[in-house]
Amino acid sequence: MKIDMKHIADLAKLRLSPGELESMERDLEMVLAHIERLAGIDLEGVEPTFGSREPAGVRLQQDDPKPGLSRACLLELAPSARDGHYVVPARESEGGR
Amino acid sequence: MELWELGAWDIAHKVRAKEVSAQEVLESHLARISEIEPGLCAFLEVLEAEARIAASRVDAKIAGGEDPGILAGVPCAIKDNMNIKGTACTCGSKMLDGYISPYTATAIKRMSREGAVVTGKTNLDEFAMGSSTESSAYMVTRNPWDPDRVPGGSSGGSAAAVAAGLSTVALGSDTGGSIRQPASFTGIVGLKPTYGRVSRYGLVAFASSLDQIGPFGRDVRDVALLLEAISGLDTADSTSVERPVVPWSKRLERPLKGLRAGVPKELLGLSVDDGVRDAFYRALSHLADMGAVIEETSLPALRYALDAYYVIAPAEASSNLSRFDGVRYGLSTRGKALDDMYHATRAQGFGPEVRRRIMLGTFALSAGYYDAYYLRAAKTRTLIRRDFDEAFKVYDVLLSPATPTVAFRAGEESGDPMTKYLADAMTVSANLAGIPALSVPCGFARPSDAGLTGRDLPCGLQIMGKPFDEETVLAIGYAVEASVREEMEEKSGRMRRNLLLSKECERVD
Amino acid sequence: MTERAYDMTIGLEVHVELLTGSKMFCRCSTRFGDPPNTNVCPVCTGLPGALPVPNHEAVKLGLRAALGLGARINLRSGFDRKNYFYPDLPKGYQITQYRTPLAEDGFIEISEPPKRIRIQRIHLEEDTGKSIHAGDDITTAEYTLLDFNRCGVPLIEIVSEPDMSSPEEARQYLERLQRVLRFAGVSDVKMEEGSMRVDCNISVKPRGTAVSGKPVEIKNLSSFRAVVRALSYEFQRQARLLEEGKTVVRETRHWDEAKESTYPLRTKGSSQDYRYLPEPDLPDLVLEESFVEEVKRDMPRLPAEIVAYYTEKLGLPEYDAEVLTLDPNLSRFFDDCVERGADPKTAANWIMGDIMGYMNRQGLTYEKIPLSTENLVEMLGLLKSGVISGKIAKDVLVKVIETGKTPSEIVKEEGLTQVSDEGELLSIIQEVISANPGPVQDVKNGKEKAIGFLVGQVMKATRGRANPAKVNIMLKEKILS
Numbered sequence A: 001m002k003i004d005m006k007h008i009a010d011l012a013k014l015r016l017s018p019g020e021l022e023s024m025e026r027d028l029e030m031v032l033a034h035i036e037r038l039a040g041i042d043l044e045g046v047e048p049t050f051g052s053r054e055p056a057g058v059r060l061q062q063d064d065p066k067p068g069l070s071r072a073c074l075l076e077l078a079p080s081a082r083d084g085h086y087v088v089p090a091r092e093s094e095g096g097r
Numbered sequence B: 001m002e003l004w005e006l007g008a009w010d011i012a013h014k015v016r017a018k019e020v021s022a023q024e025v026l027e028s029h030l031a032r033i034s035e036i037e038p039g040l041c042a043f044l045e046v047l048e049a050e051a052r053i054a055a056s057r058v059d060a061k062i063a064g065g066e067d068p069g070i071l072a073g074v075p076c077a078i079k080d081n082m083n084i085k086g087t088a089c090t091c092g093s094k095m096l097d098g099y100i101s102p103y104t105a106t107a108i109k110r111m112s113r114e115g116a117v118v119t120g121k122t123n124l125d126e127f128a129m130g131s132s133t134e135s136s137a138y139m140v141t142r143n144p145w146d147p148d149r150v151p152g153g154s155s156g157g158s159a160a161a162v163a164a165g166l167s168t169v170a171l172g173s174d175t176g177g178s179i180r181q182p183a184s185f186t187g188i189v190g191l192k193p194t195y196g197r198v199s200r201y202g203l204v205a206f207a208s209s210l211d212q213i214g215p216f217g218r219d220v221r222d223v224a225l226l227l228e229a230i231s232g233l234d235t236a237d238s239t240s241v242e243r244p245v246v247p248w249s250k251r252l253e254r255p256l257k258g259l260r261a262g263v264p265k266e267l268l269g270l271s272v273d274d275g276v277r278d279a280f281y282r283a284l285s286h287l288a289d290m291g292a293v294i295e296e297t298s299l300p301a302l303r304y305a306l307d308a309y310y311v312i313a314p315a316e317a318s319s320n321l322s323r324f325d326g327v328r329y330g331l332s333t334r335g336k337a338l339d340d341m342y343h344a345t346r347a348q349g350f351g352p353e354v355r356r357r358i359m360l361g362t363f364a365l366s367a368g369y370y371d372a373y374y375l376r377a378a379k380t381r382t383l384i385r386r387d388f389d390e391a392f393k394v395y396d397v398l399l400s401p402a403t404p405t406v407a408f409r410a411g412e413e414s415g416d417p418m419t420k421y422l423a424d425a426m427t428v429s430a431n432l433a434g435i436p437a438l439s440v441p442c443g444f445a446r447p448s449d450a451g452l453t454g455r456d457l458p459c460g461l462q463i464m465g466k467p468f469d470e471e472t473v474l475a476i477g478y479a480v481e482a483s484v485r486e487e488m489e490e491k492s493g494r495m496r497r498n499l500l501l502s503k504e505c506e507r508v509d
Numbered sequence C: 001m002t003e004r005a006y007d008m009t010i011g012l013e014v015h016v017e018l019l020t021g022s023k024m025f026c027r028c029s030t031r032f033g034d035p036p037n038t039n040v041c042p043v044c045t046g047l048p049g050a051l052p053v054p055n056h057e058a059v060k061l062g063l064r065a066a067l068g069l070g071a072r073i074n075l076r077s078g079f080d081r082k083n084y085f086y087p088d089l090p091k092g093y094q095i096t097q098y099r100t101p102l103a104e105d106g107f108i109e110i111s112e113p114p115k116r117i118r119i120q121r122i123h124l125e126e127d128t129g130k131s132i133h134a135g136d137d138i139t140t141a142e143y144t145l146l147d148f149n150r151c152g153v154p155l156i157e158i159v160s161e162p163d164m165s166s167p168e169e170a171r172q173y174l175e176r177l178q179r180v181l182r183f184a185g186v187s188d189v190k191m192e193e194g195s196m197r198v199d200c201n202i203s204v205k206p207r208g209t210a211v212s213g214k215p216v217e218i219k220n221l222s223s224f225r226a227v228v229r230a231l232s233y234e235f236q237r238q239a240r241l242l243e244e245g246k247t248v249v250r251e252t253r254h255w256d257e258a259k260e261s262t263y264p265l266r267t268k269g270s271s272q273d274y275r276y277l278p279e280p281d282l283p284d285l286v287l288e289e290s291f292v293e294e295v296k297r298d299m300p301r302l303p304a305e306i307v308a309y310y311t312e313k314l315g316l317p318e319y320d321a322e323v324l325t326l327d328p329n330l331s332r333f334f335d336d337c338v339e340r341g342a343d344p345k346t347a348a349n350w351i352m353g354d355i356m357g358y359m360n361r362q363g364l365t366y367e368k369i370p371l372s373t374e375n376l377v378e379m380l381g382l383l384k385s386g387v388i389s390g391k392i393a394k395d396v397l398v399k400v401i402e403t404g405k406t407p408s409e410i411v412k413e414e415g416l417t418q419v420s421d422e423g424e425l426l427s428i429i430q431e432v433i434s435a436n437p438g439p440v441q442d443v444k445n446g447k448e449k450a451i452g453f454l455v456g457q458v459m460k461a462t463r464g465r466a467n468p469a470k471v472n473i474m475l476k477e478k479i480l481s
């Protein structure tokens, strides 16, 4: 099993150093070597289980607005805020113009 | 006898009967904490001021003739992955540095409404990922039975606090054994309720389809009492289930005659330490003496439980932990561009074990691997659930050791992460099937690495029951407990009274 | 450029905000235009530990849309997570329906050429927050401001099959779709306000070849006009590439309104991989048959049904019926007039003529028709009973709109009552005859047309208040006898 570690780290937004990538790859390969056993199970016709059986259908809530949290309370948690907004760095130049 | 030595049942009764005040109970515990905590490292934060307010409220209620609730004045520690308004919630991670919860988890609200006094937030493996509480970014919690050993994990702080008498009861969360395994390692009782029994609203998610909040206590009755307080439908959690809350603490004594218990050979087939195995068999023979019918049985799919678990849990975790992005709260390492911020924040905020699981989960869901990993694991989960369904047609409960070993030494690093993951072998099946499972102390065993002079350490027996049949699970736990009560009380009482942790442990702020 | 030798295939993905009071998975208000970050809570800002609970009304509106588009409802569907990092997506995933959508296999009929555009799926999801890029545009911004008021607002996504083969067909599809959703009360479907958002997939291939090109996705389209222009531009661009023997790259392009061109949106790093995951926080969405029946029962009438009613029951021409069903308010206005006793065809003429004309000149939308049906019906009554003339009626209508007074009040105040008194008319006619000997002679010589001029003179003299039919008869009598 060869994992494209760089790609997976990119998807997960985890910048790992080359050394970290290497040891991570070793770790994952050891775990996957174990998990490979799943490939040997006869799962023909078996439906997957993603969650619990109850409740059988999701409960729906009323369409009725009610106050949530105050802006001050939320923005106080924010690493950076300005004029009632959260602030983040812009995306890198992405236009090809 | 000091007040901190009492159980929840006794405290609630004494407080309600005005024999002691909630404030006296609390002060006894706070004194115990200041004496023991520096060397135990169970608490990430002691909420002294808040606890005093809560205790005085309970006393005021009683003075005013109001019902103070079933947990009146009972000190309770909370694993630090549950939100309490106005307090930090670190999840044992640098990622949540500086985050103060603006809201409170449903389970904690309910418990407080029943008069429980929250004394603090306890240490855990980072984002509840681990079996030793060593992956916390802040400190390593010690096992009060042996400070060189781990208390188990991920709810190690809660378990150590209860075992050492710093808290009467505690809440933990269990995704693959994170309540039962530390309960076993610290000689206390821990329950993972049926999935949906306790609201997850306010519990920071690790693997949403497996996570469940549950109680720790020094005896089964206390665990049952705390379960009563936190259970029940919560419409804020779509997976919460509407089932009657039973007065479990009053239904513990039940004749075992005719009760059928199965022992899945797939679990005993795992490498279980001899001492643990012996203690387990002794407990079985006690149960048999009391009239239970015990048979070996087979649930073939359990052989694959750990594999399925180590695909499903990381897959869900990789998605659940995406919200930690440095935008709205917690750690944020700003770079020039957005992507730099994401990468730097997440690489700095998450420790090695969390990163490992995020990577594993991301891989299992990525294009081209979803079917081979995530989907196969989800189908295997169906087989596991079916095996349990079949077994429960014959047996009232299924029994196994709660852990393959007693508490292992801190700092033991194996090259292969899977070795560590094997510690969850007994417990993950119950999470995959969503069934209730209790760990109750069943005796003591000599650690395999202890040498001739090593001390015996407690080990637990796991009781797995039918969905929503906590009643039977707790009743059998109560019987097991009774069979070792004398030895347990004697040894653990001595452990607590003699507990002197010389070295202060290191804390990272 | 030999564009004639190429064909295009167009598929549309339309996102529509549902008209609910609260959000898809929490109880925050969906109100538009509130100060930033004031309709937010732990759920819609993705605080650790918060959990989603779906909105009942959103499911109902999704069902209405599905029924309106003739789609098959899945009584069991589910929610999934679409994982990607973006600052306006607080949880790092969007809750959507991936494995099984709410409904499948719908359609929209367009008329030129008559064609059925198939709809592949309709699914529920949540909107993202709003990013405001500080700087000139997305490419030069240094930082981004985030507002989560919109985050979690319920959406449905309507995905068509690639059944359209011209920008004009795409426009028709969108207009029809908009109309159905508006009549069904699902959404206000305004592209300018972002309650309807359109992404286009277009691929171009040499005519007669079977292999379809890889689709290019166009985003950032803020009007139907932009959709048409962008598709036309992309067709030309792709055809030219093929003509030059180059291949068309599968990519996402942005429409630049000012430059009237598209440009590629470079995705940094790895290709997109959404790692869809069944949402473990939400059990399946299981619909009771009775719920679906209830939605069916409460379903507002849709344009097709109304057009049939207008033409078959009210005897309106097809064209009139189509115009009156451009908008639910317009058709409700018309229905109300008819209910109040107006003659359908007369009411239709006045609505489509003078009223819509006035609204066009003033730039008014159908949301607020500028007069009440009572006033229109009253005016039609005055006209029918001969109290006012048709010409006067046009003026009265404008005055009703501008002053808000009733037609009777205006007629009374301004003395606009039609003059039918023969004595009064006779003296005016006498004056007109003496002042216009030429035309009078023409009439005598049998030139019927000249009578019109004389009638006009009488009308002028009475400021339009004379009954023209009566004047006509009286003039003829006077001149020819």
Ligand SMILES: [Zn+2]
Residues within 6 Å of the ligand: A068, C023, C026, C027, C028, C039, C040, C041, C042, C043, C044, C045, C152
């Ligand atoms: Zn909200």
